[in-house]
Amino acid sequence: MVATATRDRATTGVGTMDAGVPGAGVRRLMVTDFRSYTSAVLESGIGPIVLTGPNGAGKTNLLEAVSMLSPGRGLRRATLSEMVRNGAERWAIAAEAETVNGACSIGTGLNNDNGSERRIARIDGETVGPAALGGLLPVSWLTPQMDRLFLDGASARRRFVDRLIFGFDPGHASRSNAYEKAMRERLRLLKDGRMDVAWLSALEAQMAEHGVAIAAARRAWSLRIGGALRQMTGPFPAAEIALQGVAEELLADRPAVQVEEDLATRWRDGRGLDRHAGRTTDGPHRSDLLVRHVAKDIPAEQCSTGEQKALLISLILADARMQQAERGVVPIMLLDEVAAHLDSARRSALFDEISALGGQAWLTGTDRELFAAFGTRAQYFGIDGSMVTPG
Ligand SMILES: Nc1ncnc2c1ncn2[C@@H]1O[C@H](COP(=O)(O)OP(=O)(O)OP(=O)(O)O)[C@@H](O)[C@H]1O
Ligand SMILES: [Mg+2]
Incomplete structure (x- = not known):
């Protein structure tokens, strides 16, 4: 406490x-x-x-x-x-x-x-x-710009999750930075046409290590906040959440070391594709948060503006309750x-x-x-x- x-x-x-x-x-x-x-x-x-x-x-x-x-x-x-x-x-x-x-x-x-x-x-x-x-x-926040959180692209929802994790996981921010840095460097090599296999493999191994840690932290968060979210009652409704993302999904049924290998293999096999696309096509930097309104049994994006706001408040309050219960x-x-x-x-x-x-x-x-x-x-x-x- x-x-x-x-x-x-x-x-x-x-x-x-x-x-x-x-x-x-x-x-x-x-x-x-x-x-x-x-x-x-x-x-x-x-x-x-x-x-x-x-x-x-x-x-x-x-x-x-x-x-x-x-x-x-x-x-x-x-x-x-x-x-x-x-x-x-x-x-x-x-x-x-x-x-x-x-x-x-x-x-x-x-x-x-x-x-x-x-x-x-x-x-x-x-x-x-x-x-x-x-x-x-x-620190968590809700701003008027977040009114479209469920409607816009996955990046804002991913940031929302990572922000909440920053609050209790001291390593999450530095791991995210390290992952992004290795990803940028790999992409630069690919774009420059420098197919230095040893260098690329080393960067992909770093991405895999940090990426799995990032995904594991998100999974742990979603499992912990999930209980608090299901218990919401009154004007701020109960919600079900799920993380959609290659690493998060792989972690559901295999150990972290295995997922690291799987991710590194995907990136190795995807070098040509990523070079062509000019971006890293797969990985924890593309994960999404899916939210469902339990009572209405519909996804958040189909809820009314006011209902979406209420769901966002549910998420913030559930996170606060969870942190209070777990960490005081x-x-x-x-x-x-x-x-x-x-x-x-x-x-x-x-x-x-x-x-x-x-x-x-x-x-x-x-x-x-x-x-x-x-x-x-x-x-x-x-x-x-x-x-x-x-x-
Ligand atoms: N870098 C800056 N330097 C000086 N002024 C700035 C800078 N950035 C923003 N402002 C000004 O700060 C003022 C206050 O902005 P702020 O968004 O805090 O207002 P607010 O009280 O939240 O208003 P509202 O009720 O409209 O949301 C604005 O007039 C804005 O133009
Ligand atoms: Mg303002």
Whole structure:
């Protein structure tokens, strides 16, 4: 169970509502030259946080800042330079957070000292690779752009799964990077017509090793979240999920070492095809998440817009419940403009779920009234002109 933050409570004087709650969360967030913010600080406890303000005020930018405390490209999938405030040269985010390892400081930002842009990360003052943030501060999110998650291509659904796994598997991000790197290098050799068999085989072996580990982590996740998802009731419906992908499917009935060999053989036999196609035609980088609405017995893509949103919320809540049950940690949930899309009964149900989980959820909206059903259970901040005002 995560340590409660006696240290931070003493220094910030906030967070009296969360004694003993096993939630991950941010107690102090400081952004510098990030998006529309020159500099801003937000101090909070580990409970629901509501950010309200007019369009363009800077609400989503703050959620994006929190999302950058974990590995990956954050909730907008932006490049590092897109996040720099116009007119500035680099951005930085510093947070005092409750992590799975207890209270710690996390810093991240853009470093462009040597002319090349790269992301830097610090944990308790020590410089680390960004992948080291994996498993430290579980963060999940829902954004308006994800309303089409079940309708668009597999890549967004795959990212959704991998993002949730980042939260509790420290190695998942680095394995994904290593897999992609080997895959890019193999493809470059093929495209250049350099049929160096030993080199290609070595890269395919690396892809197989990392690819099987990635697929195994996804399978383990789907089996664990599956139970929580089937138990969802009320406005956020029960769902069945399945992973569709060569490695994930092979792992269902044979040992990992065998799957590694099978994948390496497929890639070896597929060199000509991949060279011709200009891409790697098969592998865990093409896996998909299939979701089914249990009560209606139809695939998610056939559900109505509102039903799809409810299914997405089910996935996020089930993941949080699963992590709470298994690890004693509730992930941070970033719910951008989610409240506005729900009717009042569903809104209340969502606020009750979030409050019962006891973790830190960040919710945004233009109208404070939308959040009335939270009452005193949430901490409120007004955002206007990229300024943060508590209360
Ligand atoms: N790199 C940047 N530099 C400066 N400003 C930026 C940068 N990127 C985005 N912005 C601006 O930040 C402002 C706030 O954006 P944000 O998406 O956070 O607004 P919001 O409060 O979520 O609004 P909405 O309610 O419309 O979703 C916008 O006006 C946007 O143009
Ligand atoms: Mg927004």
